[in-house]
Every structure is written in structure tokens, then in C-alpha cells.
Amino acid sequence: MSGQTSHPAQETKRGRASILLALAEEHVRSSFTLALQDYGGGVVAETCSDSSSAVARAIECRPDVVLVGAELQPSDGFTTVQEITSRVPGVSALLVMKDPAPGDYRRALQAGARDMLAIPVEKKDLFAALDAAITVSTAKRSALEDITARAQQAPERQTARKIVVFSTKGGTGKTFLATNLAAGLARAGKRVALIDLDLQFGDVSLALGMVPDRTLFDLVQSYGQFDVALMREFMLTHAASGLQILPAPLFPEQGDQITPDDIQAILDVVQLGYDYVVVDTPPFFEERILVALDWADDVILVGSMDLPTLKNIKLSYSTMDLMAYPAEKLHVVVNRADSRVGLELRDVENHLGRKVWHSISSSVDVPRALNAGESILLSKAGSRVAKELLGLVALVEQGSGANNNGQGRPQGRFRRRATNDG
Ligand SMILES: Nc1ncnc2c1ncn2[C@@H]1O[C@H](COP(=O)(O)OP(=O)(O)OP(=O)(O)O)[C@@H](O)[C@H]1O
Ligand SMILES: [Mg+2]
Numbered sequence: 429m430s431g432q433t434s435h436p437a438q439e440t441k442r443g444r445a446s447i448l449l450a451l452a453e454e455h456v457r458s459s460f461t462l463a464l465q466d467y468g469g470g471v472v473a474e475t476c477s478d479s480s481s482a483v484a485r486a487i488e489c490r491p492d493v494v495l496v497g498a499e500l501q502p503s504d505g506f507t508t509v510q511e512i513t514s515r516v517p518g519v520s521a522l523l524v525m526k527d528p529a530p531g532d533y534r535r536a537l538q539a540g541a542r543d544m545l546a547i548p549v550e551k552k553d554l555f556a557a558l559d560a561a562i563t564v565s566t567a568k569r570s571a572l573e574d575i576t577a578r579a580q581q582a583p584e585r586q587t588a589r590k591i592v593v594f595s596t597k598g599g600t601g602k603t604f605l606a607t608n609l610a611a612g613l614a615r616a617g618k619r620v621a622l623i624d625l626d627l628q629f630g631d632v633s634l635a636l637g638m639v640p641d642r643t644l645f646d647l648v649q650s651y652g653q654f655d656v657a658l659m660r661e662f663m664l665t666h667a668a669s670g671l672q673i674l675p676a677p678l679f680p681e682q683g684d685q686i687t688p689d690d691i692q693a694i695l696d697v698v699q700l701g702y703d704y705v706v707v708d709t710p711p712f713f714e715e716r717i718l719v720a721l722d723w724a725d726d727v728i729l730v731g732s733m734d735l736p737t738l739k740n741i742k743l744s745y746s747t748m749d750l751m752a753y754p755a756e757k758l759h760v761v762v763n764r765a766d767s768r769v770g771l772e773l774r775d776v777e778n779h780l781g782r783k784v785w786h787s788i789s790s791s792v793d794v795p796r797a798l799n800a801g802e803s804i805l806l807s808k809a810g811s812r813v814a815k816e817l818l819g820l821v822a823l824v825e826q827g828s829g830a831n832n833n834g835q836g837r838p839q840g841r842f843r844r845r846a847t848n849d850g
Contacts, residue, residue, distance in 0.1 A: 445562045446472040446489065450482035450508065451497040451524070456547065460495065460524075463551050467558060479503040479511075486512045491519060492565040493558060496541075498525030498532070506539040513540035513649065518568035520561035524549065537681045540649060564646055571661040572651075588621070588702040589827060590695070592724040596740045598711040600730040601763035604794060605820070606708035607635045609728075611803035612821035614671035618703040621663070623674045623694065625720055626710040627683030630676020637801020638664050638673070645677035648690040656701030659694070668806050674698070691719045699723075704824070713747065721748070724757065726824065728785075731762045733771045738779050745780070759785035761820065766790055786823055788816045 447464065451457045457475050464473045474489065476482050479500040486494055494512050498505035509521045523536040523544045536544040542564065543557045593606040603626070610622040624630035624644070633640050647654065647662040663672040674694070677683045698705050707720050721727055727748070731741045741760060748758060762776060765787035773784055791813045797804035805817045 445493065445558075445566075446474070446491040447558070448482065448486055448489065448491040448494045449473060449475040450477070450479070450485075450494060450500060450505075451475070452477055452499050452501060453497070456497065456524075460554075463549075463554060466551065467555055479505075479508040482508050483511050483515070486516050486519065490516055492569070493520050493522060493561045495522045495524060498523055498528075506535055509536070509541045510539040517651070518565050518572055520565040522557055522561055534681045537679065538685060560641070564642055567642065567661050568646075568651075571658040588699045588705045589726070589824070590699055590705050590707075590724045591726045591728060591824060592707040592709060592720050593728045593730060594709045594717070594721065594744070595730040595737075596711055596713065596744055597732075597737045600711075600732050600737060601788070601794075602711070602730050603631055603635050603708050604798060605728065605730055605761065605763065605788070605817075606706050607632055608803050608805045608817045609820055609824060610671050610704070610706040611636070611666065611669040612805045612817055613704045613706070613824065614666070614669035615806060616821065616825070619701070620669075620671050620704045620706065621674065621698050621702045622671055623698060623705065623707045624676035625691065625707050625717065626676055627686050627716065628676075628680040628710060630683075630708065630710075632708050633664060633673055633675040634801065635798050636666050636671075636673065636803060638666065638675075640664055640673075640675035640678070643675045643677050643682075644694065645682040645686065647674070647694070648686060654693075654697060656697055659697055660701070666803075669803065672702075686716065688715045688719050691716045692723075695720060695723045713744075718751075721753075722751070725827075727753070727758050729758060729760050731760055731776070731784075732764050733762065733769050733776065735771075735779075738776060742780060745782070759823075761785055762787040764788070764790035786816070786820050788820070789813055 449457055449460050451460065457477065461473060461475060464471060474485065476485055479502060482494065482496065482500065496505045496509050500508050505523050505525065509523055512519060513521050521541045523541040524547055525532065525544065526547045528544065528546050533544050542561050545553060545557055593602045595602055606622065610620050614620040622632060624632035642662045647659060651658065660672065663674050665672055709717050709720065729741050729744055731737050745758065760780060760782060762773065762784050765773060766789045773787060777784055789812055791811065793804055793808050793811055794813060797807055804811065805814045808814050
């Protein structure tokens with residue numbers, strides 16, 4: 429341990445935290461134990477020196493945080509982290525190692541660690557990592573304590589209207605439309621959840637001026653099962669509208685770990701607690717997005733006034749035809765519809781052979797609002813774009829999508845085929 433930074437004790441935050449130190453080398457154990465004496469008053473730290481006792485102690489004592497050395501034996505630290513995080517609900521794991529090689533950080537995250545620290549660790553870095561780990565673990569634990577009681581109460585029966593905003597072309601305005609549609613519905617008094625399924629580069633929270641400390645990754649990491657109330661512990665509330673957001677993972681490596689089953693579980697649960705669920709997506713088809721598209725009542729295909737994008741929309745239609753989606757489930761919304769590029773909306777409709785559901789103009793206020801982390805629908809309420817967005821909100825409220833009672837639902841036909849073929 430290096431550095432003499434003294435850290436102010438935060439009794440309320442750290443008072444009940446318990447930490448298990450699983451470190452093979454005696455002198456490393458002692459230096460961490462010593463450092464922890466400066467970390468808040470009520471921290472209970474326990475040590476062990478091999479992977480078997482680390483797993484056993486973690487299961488028995490359910491610490492808030494395990495700090496695991498990469499050099500543990502007989503199983504190494506990565507395997508130990510994996511085993512502990514999969515067997516101890518709500519625990520946060522930190523991996524520590526000397527001279528990490530490129531790729532070790534990614535391996536640590538993939539094993540389920542929240543963070544990795546390189547030895548020697550500065551006290552301030554150790555304490556900051558512990559603070560973050562304990563915050564997440566405390567939230568997970570308190571939510572978990574309620575879950576059994578809630579499971580015995582009457583199940584939540586309401587089913588939301590489910591809207592996925594999609595386009596196979598990047599930068600068409602999916603995030604702009606998804607955030608404003610969700611904020612508009614929420615502002616109208618509806619209970620709305622916005623899920624960021626752009627699992628690699630999601631920027632929904634940024635677009636609404638928020639910084640997440642917990643994400644979809646943290647939700648799925650420790651829970652095989654969860655309910656709406658637990659999910660809400662991982663969501664941000666957008667103060668201006670009341671909208672609740674489940675942010676995308678903070679790092680692409682975390683996004684990689686989310687499985688189609690995780691997405692199915694999240695979507696199945698979130699629909700029970702809201703009037704509307706809006707989903708933002710990345711600009712491509714993949715298994716996890718197909719889960720969302722199957723699940724949706726309405727898919728908004730975002731287009732713009734250029735032939736490559738229109739070609740992409742046509743291809744998306746063909747793909748969705750393969751999935752046997754009812755026609756009324758799919759809606760084309762043309763963004764930046766007033767761009768002077770020699771195409772009119774009727775040309776777009778002729779090209780697609782379908783009606784355009786709605787269109788939104790181009791305005792410099794849109795990037796300005798995004799950069800300011802504001803919903804333009806709220807921050808520039810009188811503007812043309814805001815009024816057009818309200819028109820979209822009204823269309824969604826009229827509910828012209830496919831019914832979600834299950835009839836005719838293709839049950840992931842494309843996905844099964846993709847999987848079988850793949
Ligand atoms: N109607 C509009 N007028 C002007 N600029 C717009 C409009 N719609 C979107 N933009 C701008 O285009 C850019 C891309 O928008 P956005 O991030 O919503 O696209 P996206 O489809 O989510 O992109 P990605 O595929 O990368 O996720 C942003 O800078 C945004 O401000
Ligand atoms: Mg986007």
C-alpha cells in the first residue's frame with residue numbers, strides 16, 4: 429500500500445460495511461488490513477489466504493465487498509471472483525493484482541468484478557473503489573431483503589404499452605426520439621420506463637443530462653430473478669418529467685456479458701410496472717435486439733430523407749416480414765424530414781410502399797438540447813420540433829400498434845432460426 433492520504437471517516441456510509449480480504453501473500457494482507465483501519469469506523473474486515481476458504485467464507489458471511497488477489501491458489505483470483513459473485517447475492521468484488529497485463533481488466537470485469545486495482549494501491553484509490561462497491565452492494569442488499577415479502581403480495585398485473593425505437597443506420601435520431609417520446613409520455617402523467625439497449629455505446633442518460641452510478645449490468649450481474657421494485661433500485665429518475673431510465677452498461681466489456689435471456693427477463697419484468705416502456709437500440713440487428721423487437725407492441729423505424737437510409741428501412745421491413753410481425757406493429761418515422769435533399773415525404777412513401785407514420789423537422793435546437801442534456805420537448809416546448817414530437821406522443825397514446833395479448837405472436841421465430849443456423 430502506498431500513499432498517506434488520510435480519508436475522512438463516513439460513518440453513515442461505511443458504518444455497516446463488511447469486507448473480506450482474500451490475498452495469498454501475508455505482507456499484502458497486512459498492508460490492506462492496515463490501510464482499512466483508516467477507512468471509516470465500523471468496517472469489519474476479515475482475511476483469508478486461499479481461494480477455497482475465500483469462497484466458503486463469502487458464502488457463510490455474505491460480506492458487502494470481497495477484495496480478491498489475482499494470485500490466489502488453488503483457483504486463481506478471476507475464477508474465485510466468478511464463483512463468489514455467482515453464489516453470493518449482492519456482493520461486490522474487487523480484483524487486485526501486481527503488474528496487470530493488457531486484457532486483465534477486461535477479464536476481471538468478465539469474471540464479475542466491479543473494478544480492478546493494481547498493487548501498490550493508493551489509499552485514496554482503494555477507498556474510492558470500496559465506496560463505489562459498497563454503494564452498489566448496499567442497494568442490492570436492501571432491495572433483496574424486500575423481495576421475498578413482495579413476492580407474497582398480489583402480483584403486479586398491469587402490462588405496459590411497449591415501444592422499441594430502431595434503425596439499422598447509425599445516427600438517424602433513435603436516441604433523440606426515444607428520449608423525447610419517453611419524456612413526453614411521462615410529462616403527460618404516464619408511468620414511463622426508458623431502457624437503453626444500446627449495450628455498447630448507450631447514451632440515453634447522457635442525452636437527459638444524467639450520470640448513472642448503477643446500470644442494467646449491475647442489475648443482471650447478481651440477480652437471476654428480480655421484480656419491478658428491485659429493478660427501480662437500478663433506475664435513474666429524470667426530474668423534469670418523472671421518467672425512469674435503466675441506463676446501458678458503463679463499459680462495452682460489460683455490455684458484452686448481457687445475454688438475450690437477461691434482456692428477456694428485464695423486458696418481461698419492466699412491462700409489469702409502467703404504462704409505457706420505451707426502448708432505445710443500437711443501429712443493428714442482433715439476438716438481444718430481436719428479443720426486444722419480438723416483445724414490442726410498436727416498433728418505430730427511424731428514417732431520414734436519404735436513399736441509403738430508406739434502403740435500410742426496406743431491408744428492415746423484409747427482415748420483420750420474416751418474423752411475421754403484423755403490419756400495424758411497424759411505423760416509419762422520418763427524422764430531419766425537411767432536409768432539402770431533393771426528396772419529398774411522398775417519394776419516401778413511394779419508395780417504401782408504405783405510409784410514413786410521422787415526421788420530425790431538422791433543427792439546430794436538437795443537438796443543442798442533446799448537448800445540454802435536455803429533452804427539447806420540455807426545454808423548448810413552443811418550438812416546431814417540440815410540437816412535432818408531441819404529435820408523435822399523441823400517436824403512441826392512441827395505441828395503433830399490435831395488440832400484446834399474445835395472439836399471433838411469432839415467439840422469436842427469427843431468433844430460433846438464427847440460433848439453429850448459427
Ligand atoms: N431532427 C433533428 N435535427 C437536427 N439534428 C438532429 C435531429 N435528430 C437528431 N439529430 C442529431 O443527430 C445526431 C444523432 O442523433 P441520435 O444520437 O439521436 O442518433 P442515434 O440514431 O441514436 O445514433 P446511434 O445510432 O449512434 O445511437 C445527434 O447529434 C442529434 O443531435
Ligand atoms: Mg443512439
